[in-house]
Amino acid sequence: MTQFRPGREVMVVGVGLHAFGRFPEQGLSDLARDAVVDALRDSGVPWSAIPVAYFGHVYYHGMSIGETTLAQLGLTGVPIINVENACSSGSTAFWQAYWGITSGVFDMALAFGAEKVPSGPVTVTAENSPARYIGGDHMMAGYALRMKRYMEETGAPASALAQVSVKARQAASMNPYAHRKETYSVEDVLNSRLIADPLTLYQCCPTSEGGAAAVLCAADALDTYGLDRSRAIRVAAAALTSGNYNGRGSDHSAFSPYRTEPAALQAYEMAGIGPEDVDIAQVHDAATIGELQQIEALHLTPFGEAWRATEEGRTALGGDIPVNTDGGLLAMGHPFGASGIRMVHETVTQLRGEAGPRQVENARVGVAQCSGAGDVTTVHILTR
Amino acid sequence: MVVSVDEKCLRLTDESGERGVLLGMRCPNCGVCVFGPATFCQSCTSADLEEVELSTEGTLYSFTIVRVPPSGWPGPVPYVLGEAELPEGPHVLAEVIDCAHDDLRVGMAVTLAIQTVAMDGVAGSERAVYKWRPA
Numbered sequence A: 001m002t003q004f005r006p007g008r009e010v011m012v013v014g015v016g017l018h019a020f021g022r023f024p025e026q027g028l029s030d031l032a033r034d035a036v037v038d039a040l041r042d043s044g045v046p047w048s049a050i051p052v053a054y055f056g057h058v059y060y061h062g063m064s065i066g067e068t069t070l071a072q073l074g075l076t077g078v079p080i081i082n083v084e085n086a087c088s089s090g091s092t093a094f095w096q097a098y099w100g101i102t103s104g105v106f107d108m109a110l111a112f113g114a115e116k117v118p119s120g121p122v123t124v125t126a127e128n129s130p131a132r133y134i135g136g137d138h139m140m141a142g143y144a145l146r147m148k149r150y151m152e153e154t155g156a157p158a159s160a161l162a163q164v165s166v167k168a169r170q171a172a173s174m175n176p177y178a179h180r181k182e183t184y185s186v187e188d189v190l191n192s193r194l195i196a197d198p199l200t201l202y203q204c205c206p207t208s209e210g211g212a213a214a215v216l217c218a219a220d221a222l223d224t225y226g227l228d229r230s231r232a233i234r235v236a237a238a239a240l241t242s243g244n245y246n247g248r249g250s251d252h253s254a255f256s257p258y259r260t261e262p263a264a265l266q267a268y269e270m271a272g273i274g275p276e277d278v279d280i281a282q283v284h285d286a287a288t289i290g291e292l293q294q295i296e297a298l299h300l301t302p303f304g305e306a307w308r309a310t311e312e313g314r315t316a317l318g319g320d321i322p323v324n325t326d327g328g329l330l331a332m333g334h335p336f337g338a339s340g341i342r343m344v345h346e347t348v349t350q351l352r353g354e355a356g357p358r359q360v361e362n363a364r365v366g367v368a369q370c371s372g373a374g375d376v377t378t379v380h381i382l383t384r
Numbered sequence B: 001m002v003v004s005v006d007e008k009c010l011r012l013t014d015e016s017g018e019r020g021v022l023l024g025m026r027c028p029n030c031g032v033c034v035f036g037p038a039t040f041c042q043s044c045t046s047a048d049l050e051e052v053e054l055s056t057e058g059t060l061y062s063f064t065i066v067r068v069p070p071s072g073w074p075g076p077v078p079y080v081l082g083e084a085e086l087p088e089g090p091h092v093l094a095e096v097i098d099c100a101h102d103d104l105r106v107g108m109a110v111t112l113a114i115q116t117v118a119m120d121g122v123a124g125s126e127r128a129v130y131k132w133r134p135a
């Protein structure tokens, strides 16, 4: 049952990024601060005017890292909330910023996220957990299980999945912020090192470092703060869900509507639009199979057909439903706390018509979907 | 005596550490059954759950050959990770043993196997671990 009562209209008035990659000389606070400063400059809002801030991150860098980060900009006494929601930490921070404004409590809010993800396979459970003996706590092995099942049920060839990575790199080659900018072929992807069959290295997103930030403002307060209405992008929907029982539990099934679909349906209802109205989408492509499953769960293609849409180039720049136009997790990289806001950054940039060589012509409606452990899903819809 | 890797998931039925049953929790209210411990039903939130012994036979729902193991993995590399679907409903993730990679098939019948595993060089770390093998 959906329980929400949207209030004030909310706009994104500024976005900022710290490049994604590896930055051994910089601490988490440096990455976060640079993204925040970038977003504040983009919005024209001074830090002293921000009444509340939400910081998404996963790895521990000491208590109240959001507070110590923003203290570098000046001590203004505002509430600062540290948010952990796995890979959706950044998008959850953005969700909270939206609800803080739409509910009427605040005129503006800052959402930001940053991460320095250690290298190597990502695990979810604690070190002494039985899962270590079982061998099942392995994020990419989980994707591999879904991929095997998907290929079995849909008949998708390995080359169609590899094409997701090829497409991501093509987009990223036009994005100065991306962790991985070199392009490659389907053969390169399939011939890269096997991580967990049938998933090869180039079909897994790199773990990365980076930062992202967004400044939000109530539509009815834009004039009060002298903000540029022509560059403001409307948040038409903000949905956040956790696991929803439907008999599948945490199975690695070929389709994952039970994870993303409830959040997608909520978001479409809030925005008063349907999937047919979506011009661009940023989805959680931690592995190639993830992109296909999310496209289907968002109803952008029928279930079992996203691989075909990918093969036909429909999800590439220049296709009818471009997906992950900045390179996605696969090529931008995946600093957990930053990724969800990075998707908002790309959506806003596209809807403003400021995406340069990656620009999707006449993009008016963009969806940003982010997943995290615990079956956390966020779906945000932005419109021009 | 070897102890179970997780007593709420695997109950050993003799001293050898080679025999045992997987445990689940079933909701008499709505019939939903899950693998391992649960206090509340995931479907109807009832707290009136009963422990059940799960079938030792299942079918392979999906599998992967893990070439880059997670940290702390005490077994051989590569290893096969399989997701078995049990007749009671739950899917159980475990290593698939005694099967050549080329013989792995989605839908193949698998049966429960229990093996003792120790963390490399850690005294007292022996645990009886549930696995799947071709039926």
Ligand SMILES: [Zn+2]
Residues within 6 Å of the ligand: B027, B028, B029, B030, B031, B032, B041, B042, B043, B044, B045, B046
């Ligand atoms: Zn029940």
